Amino acid sequence: MWFRVNPRLPTPIYQQVVDGFKEAIVKGFVKQGDRIPSVRELATLMTLNHNTVAKAYQQLEREHVFEIIQGRGTFVAEFKPPSDSDRDRRLAKIVEMMQQIYIEGHYVQLSEDDLMSLFRETIRKWETGGKDV
Amino acid sequence: MWFRVNPRLPTPIYQQVVDGFKEAIVKGFVKQGDRIPSVRELATLMTLNHNTVAKAYQQLEREHVFEIIQGRGTFVAEFKPPSDSDRDRRLAKIVEMMQQIYIEGHYVQLSEDDLMSLFRETIRKWETGGKDV
DNA sequence: CCTATTGTACCATAATATGTGGTACACTAT
DNA sequence: ATAGTGTACCACATATTATGGTACAATAGG
Numbered sequence: 001m002w003f004r005v006n007p008r009l010p011t012p013i014y015q016q017v018v019d020g021f022k023e024a025i026v027k028g029f030v031k032q033g034d035r036i037p038s039v040r041e042l043a044t045l046m047t048l049n050h051n052t053v054a055k056a057y058q059q060l061e062r063e064h065v066f067e068i069i070q071g072r073g074t075f076v077a078e079f080k081p082p083s084d085s086d087r088d089r090r091l092a093k094i095v096e097m098m099q100q101i102y103i104e105g106h107y108v109q110l111s112e113d114d115l116m117s118l119f120r121e122t123i124r125k126w127e128t129g130g131k132d133v
Numbered sequence: 134m135w136f137r138v139n140p141r142l143p144t145p146i147y148q149q150v151v152d153g154f155k156e157a158i159v160k161g162f163v164k165q166g167d168r169i170p171s172v173r174e175l176a177t178l179m180t181l182n183h184n185t186v187a188k189a190y191q192q193l194e195r196e197h198v199f200e201i202i203q204g205r206g207t208f209v210a211e212f213k214p215p216s217d218s219d220r221d222r223r224l225a226k227i228v229e230m231m232q233q234i235y236i237e238g239h240y241v242q243l244s245e246d247d248l249m250s251l252f253r254e255t256i257r258k259w260e261t262g263g264k265d266v
Numbered sequence: 267c268c269t270a271t272t273g274t275a276c277c278a279t280a281a282t283a284t285g286t287g288g289t290a291c292a293c294t295a296t
Numbered sequence: 297a298t299a300g301t302g303t304a305c306c307a308c309a310t311a312t313t314a315t316g317g318t319a320c321a322a323t324a325g326g
Contacts, residue, residue: 010312012284022236038301049286054303065240071294071301082241090241094248097230097237098255103155104230107198108215108223112256115227116249122231123245143283145313171272182315187274204272204323 002029005046013048017056022065025076027127036066036074135162138179146181150189155198158209160260169199169207 003020005013024030036042039057043050057074060066064086067077082090105115136153138146157163169175172190176183190207193199197219200210215223238248 007285014284019233019236023232026236026239039303040300051287052285055284057302063240068302069294070292070303073294073301087241090237094234094237094241094243094251095255097234098252099156099259100152101227101230101234102256102259103152103159104223104227106159107196108220108227110227112253116252118227119231119249119252120245122228123235126232126235140314147313172274173271183273184316185314188313190273201273202323203274203321206272206323 001042001045005048014052014056014059017042017048017053018059018063021056021060025065030076032076032078034076036076038073134175134178138181147185147189147192150175150179150181150186151192151196154189154193158198163209165209165211167209169209171206 002024003016005016005020007013009016011019021030021036030036036057037045039050039053042048043053046053057066057068061068061074064077064080064082066074068074101115102112105111110118135157136149138149138153140146142149144152154163154169163169169190170178172183172186175181176186179186190199190201194201194207197210197213197215199207201207234248235245238244243251
């Protein structure tokens with residue numbers, strides 16, 4: 001599979017599945033139109049409950065990352081420019097995370113420039129390296 | 134008060150209090166050594182339960198943001214360079230958030246440079262503007 | 267010494283979120 | 297017809313969150 005799940009983390013399992021797929025897509029492990037394992041398949045592969053997997057798939061569909069076709073299966077959605085409300089919600093979320101980063105950075109004495117450098121480096125390392133596959 | 138709390142958000146109230154104080158400190162509304170309202174005071178002011186406030190204070194103490202003195206009160210901790218483990222934990226958290234930002238940015242078609250600009254702008258606006266006081 | 271205030275530790279209770287396991291149904295493709 | 301899809305239920309257990317109440321040790325100020 002393209003990612004792992006740790007039930008002991010405070011992050012809910014279904015959320016970890018959501019994040020895992022997003023990451024797999026951004027990293028190119030899964031591409032537009034690709035078929036995703038069925039709910040029961042993935043549940044068996046990762047020893048999860050089908051309801052948990054379904055919850056993740058449904059959230060990914062709400063976020064327009066997946067496209068679910070009744071009776072056929074689940075696929076990676078074709079990329080479409082997000083609606084304005086979608087974009088606004090995502091941007092707000094991004095800004096909020098940036099503020100959190102700034103705050104946490106304050107406590108490890110990272111300046112704005114330090115954070116910028118760390119950001120660039122993080123993206124670079126992360127795009128090539130890959131944590132778990 | 135220096136921040137507000139919204140019980141309807143999915144974020145736990147005590148976590149909102151934690152974030153609120155961190156924000157207030159970064160923005161300079163509260164300074165090192167300042168005395169923080171007592172658990173019961175803040176609970177009354179914000180119509181929360183004293184246990185909820187205490188939970189927030191205790192977490193802030195664990196993060197070395199507050200210093201709690203038995204029988205005297207709670208104060209903003211003097212800034213000390215974090216221990217290595219502290220620093221590592223916070224840095225890991227920051228990197229994780231940066232990855233999340235990169236992923237979300239992908240879905241609103243923000244390039245790495247776009248995100249950098251947004252980051253700079255967010256900090257600038259946020260430092261001066263201030264959301265709720 | 268007395269009293270008020272501090273944080274803290276409990277207890278009970280309720281509500282919510284999460285996760286598992288099972289069953290069933292409509293839809294689709296073969 | 298049959299198998300595989302997502303989905304909608306149900307029941308159940310567990311953990312987290314939040315509230316309300318009580319009590320206790322430590323501190324500070326009369």
